[in-house]
Amino acid sequence: MTPRENLVAELIGDINEHGWLRTDMVSQAGVVLLAVLIGLTAYYLLKPRITRDNSRWQWFGQGVIRLIFPLVALTVTKLGTVLVGLFYPAAPLRLIGVADVLLLAMVNISVLAYLLRHVFNEAPWVGRWERRIAALIWLAYALHVVGVLPEIADALDDISFHLGHQRISVLTILQGLASVGATLLVAMWLSRLAERWLMRAEMLDTSLRVMLTKVIQSLLVVIAILVALPLVGIDPTVLSVFGGALGVGLGLGLQKIASNYVSGFIILLDRSVRLGDLVQIGDRQGVISRLTSRYIVLKSLDGTESLVPNDTLVTSTVVNQSYTDRKVWIKMPFTVGYESDLEAVMQLLVKATEGLDRVVQDPKPFPYLDGFGDSSVNVSVGFWIKDPENGQGSLKSEINLRVWRLFKEHGINIPYNRLDVVHFKPSNKLASDGNLTGYAPPAPADEG
Structure with missing residues (x-):
């Protein structure tokens, strides 16, 4: 096994051998310090502008803010590497190399945290997993700096099996999962951007916007998988091996899911x-x-x-109820006494619906004489409302209250059933033997 590069050990050995005061080492330390200062300055200058309410970067939120320092500092160290290399072409730039690794880890963590938060809408579990993923990234970079990561990769690559003509190892599987996960995150983030843009396009029908969003999401996911597999050396034609099994699954247990998916489109x-x-x-x-x-x-x-x-x-x-026209017809019944002026009743019913924002006035509300009951005349008023999704209860309650007030003002009687109960005191004879013979009920009271 060939020896691996251990940046930390080589940096410590270089310092022990030549000291800190060597000119190329001082130059590297200056570049790192300058990168930190410029990164912090950019962070504090740009943060207020990004967090403004009218900022074009506001939608990116904390993701961009967390990315400012490591990205700016990493850019400065890369430029510093070029400049120091021009003056000291033979000097090993290990101090800048260690700084690059640390800053690159911070960039990766910031980008991954931003993607997770935006793709999954700030779900509660994102915060917990974000810390765990950050710890794994730091561990991977730490193993890389000390030269252990390549040896672990070789050990994982030795554990392999063959699928057809394709050699697949544990390392390949892990790289594939990481690549597919990363590309899927990017694809889902792009679909979120597309969804955000489409939902603001008011010139398009709402259903068309939703359909375009779903199509873009599906295409981006497929493209992400097709891009990720070749990155780890897997031939995409290997997927044909699973095509038959997938077809059987769709024909048996997954046909309902497939039916719902197709029905959605x-x-x-x-x-x-x-x-x-x-x-x-x-x-x-x-x-x-x-x-x-x-x-x-x-x-x-x-x-x-x-x-x-x-x-x-x-x-x-x-x-x-909203297919061709969002308006919905409502008919409210009422009863009035036979002595009422029916023409006045009709006018009052229409008046009760006037001045209400939810009631459509063109076509105008219309009163109806529905029929004659045993003790009342049955009337009603019909009208269109323009927002049925807001319900009918509050509107009917308001119209009922208006009709009640108008009928009281104009002396319109609303008939109602009445039950008269007559209470009498039985005679002493009835109270003693319970005999009802000869009992005559009291005469009814005079009416009027």
Whole structure:
């Protein structure tokens, strides 16, 4: 086994042999110190500008802020390496090399933390795993600096097996997982950027924006996998080995998932339902608040959210109250006494719906004489509302209150059932023997 480069041991040996005051060593220390100062200066100067409310970098948030110092400092050390190399071409630049490794580790940790936070929407688990991943990255770079990492890599590469004509080792698998994970993170981050841009494109239909976002996400994931495999020396044609197994899986246990996925694209393409539509699916009614590749989120008017599989919308009847027109017709019934002026009642019903923002005035609300009951005249008023997704309860309550006030002001009687209870005191004879013979009820009171 060939000896590995141990930057720390070589740096310590170089200092012990030649001391700190050698000109090339002083130059390297100056470059490192200058890099730290410039990095910190850039950090404190740029941080307020990035965190401003109207900054174009605000969406990148803490990811860019954490990246400023190590990236600027690393750039300075790289430039310093070139300059010191011009003046001292034969000198080993080990001090700058160690600084480069440390700064590069900080850059990698900052980039990875930024990608994780933005891809997974600041999920609670990201903070915990971020620290663990940072510790692994520091460990890997520490092993690299002391020259142990290459030996570990050789040992992992010796453990191998063959898949067809392809040699696969443990090292290859780990490199493949790391490459696929990194490329997938980048792909998902790019899809988030595309989603953010598309959702701001108001000239496009909402469903079209969602569909384009899903297509871009799927394409980026496929491209990421195809790019990652050759990076570790795996022929992408090896995936054909798993094609048959995947086909069997789709034909058996995964066909429902595949059906939901395909149905999601069908829904987005034919625009049968869109974000914000008020729909009824079976006994569930609500507003579509989210469209995903596997299901839709149906938010009812009481705040309850139902996850409805996409294939349910394709294979069953969906009542879409917002398909061609978002307006919904509402008819509210009332009863009035026979002595009421019906023409005045009709005008008052229409007046009760005037001046309400949610009630459409073109076409205007219309009153109806529905029929004649046993003790009342049945009337109603019908009108269109422009925002059915906000519910009907509060609007009906307000109109009922207006009708009540208007009827009271104009003396319109609202009939209601009344039960009269007559209480009498039984005679002494009835109280003693319980005999009802000869009992006559009291005469009713005079009316009026």
